[in-house]
Amino acid sequence: MALFDENVTIAPAPRRRMTRSALIGVWALAIAMVILLVLTFLPTAYVIQRPGPVYNTLGTATSADGEEVPLIAVEGAETYPTDGALDLLTVQVVGNRERTPSWPELATAWFDPTRAVLPIDAIFPQGQTTEDREKESSALMVDSQKEATAAALTELGYDVVSQISVHSLMDGSAATGVLQEGDVLLEADGEVLTSADQLREIVNAGGGAAVELKIERDGAEQTVEVTPAESTVDGETVWLLGIRLLSDFEFPIDVTIQIDNVGGPSAGMMFALGIIDTLTPGNLNGGENVAGTGTIASDGTVGPIGGIRQKMWGAVGAGADWFLAPASNCDEVVGHVPDGLRVFSVEDLDDSLAALEAIREDGDLDALPTCGS
Numbered sequence: 001m002a003l004f005d006e007n008v009t010i011a012p013a014p015r016r017r018m019t020r021s022a023l024i025g026v027w028a029l030a031i032a033m034v035i036l037l038v039l040t041f042l043p044t045a046y047v048i049q050r051p052g053p054v055y056n057t058l059g060t061a062t063s064a065d066g067e068e069v070p071l072i073a074v075e076g077a078e079t080y081p082t083d084g085a086l087d088l089l090t091v092q093v094v095g096n097r098e099r100t101p102s103w104p105e106l107a108t109a110w111f112d113p114t115r116a117v118l119p120i121d122a123i124f125p126q127g128q129t130t131e132d133r134e135k136e137s138s139a140l141m142v143d144s145q146k147e148a149t150a151a152a153l154t155e156l157g158y159d160v161v162s163q164i165s166v167h168s169l170m171d172g173s174a175a176t177g178v179l180q181e182g183d184v185l186l187e188a189d190g191e192v193l194t195s196a197d198q199l200r201e202i203v204n205a206g207g208g209a210a211v212e213l214k215i216e217r218d219g220a221e222q223t224v225e226v227t228p229a230e231s232t233v234d235g236e237t238v239w240l241l242g243i244r245l246l247s248d249f250e251f252p253i254d255v256t257i258q259i260d261n262v263g264g265p266s267a268g269m270m271f272a273l274g275i276i277d278t279l280t281p282g283n284l285n286g287g288e289n290v291a292g293t294g295t296i297a298s299d300g301t302v303g304p305i306g307g308i309r310q311k312m313w314g315a316v317g318a319g320a321d322w323f324l325a326p327a328s329n330c331d332e333v334v335g336h337v338p339d340g341l342r343v344f345s346v347e348d349l350d351d352s353l354a355a356l357e358a359i360r361e362d363g364d365l366d367a368l369p370t371c372g373s
Contacts, residue, residue, distance in 0.1 A: 044100045047123050048109045049116040049307050051314035052090035053262075054291070057274030058082040061258045069258050072274045076253035080281045087291035087318055088270035089311035090262055097124050113336070114313040127171075136244075137263025139167055143246050144264070145257045148271035150249045150298035151349055155272075156279060161250040162194050162298060166243050173242030174229040180217065185245075187214035195298065196245040203228050203239050211241070247298060266305035268296035269324065272349055273356070284353075286360030291315035292324030292352070300349035304328040309336045316341050322359055324352050330371035337371075345369045 055061065061071040094109075095101045100120060101109070109115040124133065150160045166183045169175055185193050188202045189212055203211055210227040228239035255275060259267075270292050277284035293311050295303035305311075308329045315323050316338045325333050327345045337343050342365070344355045351369070358365050 044095075044103060044106060045120050046100065046106055046117050047093050047095035047120050048101050048105065049091050049093055049118055049123075049310055050109075051114055051310045051317060052092040054087050054089055054314050054318040055259060055262070055267075056085040056087050057270050058084070058086050058277060062260070063258055064260060071258055072271070072278050073256045073258065074253060074275070074278055075256075077279060079278050082277050083283045084285045084287040085289045085291070085318070085320070086270055086273050086277060086285055087289070087315065087320055088267040089291055089293050089314045089318075090267075091307035091310045091314075093123055095120070096130060098130075113338075114310060116307070116310060134263065139246065140265045141259075141263045141267070143167075144266075144268040144295060145271060146249055147247055147265075147298050148268045148296050149251060149255045149257075149275060150247070151268075151296050151300045152272040152275035152279075153251060153253070153255075154298065155276060155300065155349055155353075158252050160252070160298070163248050163250075164193055164196055164199065164245050165248055167246040168244045170242045170244065172229075175226045175241050175243050178224050178226050179213075179215070179241075179243060182217070184216040184248075185213060186216055186221065188212070196247065197297070199241075199245070203241060206239065208239050249298070264305075265295045266293050269294035269302050269326075269346070269349070269352060272296050272300075273352060276353070283360065284356050286356075286362075288322065288359055289318070289320045290322045290324065290356065290359065291318060291320035292346075294324070294326040294329075294346065296349065302326050302346050302348055302352070308332050312336070312338055312341060312343070322355075324355055325371060327351075327369070327371075333371040343371055345371050 055071060057071055059071055060068045063069045094105070097120065106117055109117050150162060153160050164185050166179050166181055166185070168181055169179065185199065187193060188199050189206070191198070191202060193199055206228070208228060208230060210225045212223060212225050214221060214223050226241050228241050231238050231240050257271060273284060293305050293308060295305060297303070304326050308325060309332060312323055312333070321340070321342065323341050323343045324346050325343050327347045330345055333343055346352045346355060355368055357363065358368055
């Protein structure tokens, strides 16, 4: 029996022609894939900011030798056990001038409330190298630790002696050839200097007149004159010496803050609170998990920081129930507080301590200032 009839020709089925709508769909998909491929490699002018690591100032940190050590250590004074957390928050930046995020990455971040898309110039100024940025960020961190220690010890009644010095000169500085990095500024127009803000006020009060500075350089005192340059900030005329300053202090006890790979000044307030808790009996936070952010000056003034929305999400991720936010950042906080986090507005160290007291003593939290009132 034959399985096939060799005399029978089987004609192939006719090919179905693609409909017009299907053809358009295929071309649209192909074009979309090409556009997506191009956008993946096309340079952008933005970076992404996201929540970074969270550090408990009452806990431990990894030293340069890889050992776990107290994040805040004190010698020369009695210390006390602590509990709970006083978390400082950080942010991480995805991208730099050498490698910016792709357009698909930016699109994903745009719809993610924990992230922010920022112009690259806002994070990496033109002409500033990555090395310059890291050096400046490290210097600001060191300065914030000193300011925090000064604020905390002053709050506790210790005598703290302060001085300011020149960290660096800006491009085109009015002080070029007159001041040098490391110069200690002792007086300005006859006034003993204790802070950068004081120097700034003296310079601007002169309306552009030369400022007489008594400085200490290499252990010897001398007097120099600097004529400030005129500039405009936020529509107002200001006078600038064109120098970056660092505050330094003589402390009656030794306070060491151990934290690596974190830069900038925004941890200052939480450092100060951690130092106070370490040096006082009981738990400043009532054993609760409290997070916060803000720069701090030696007089206790709390200043604004960047990335506060990402830091609030970082606080939630770390399990914090309470968040201390600089009053000057409230416009960025309103309408963006994550569920489960209660935010209090603080202008200075006293406000922060009042908020912690209310949390600790189960006080009237509704009476505390918030970013909505």
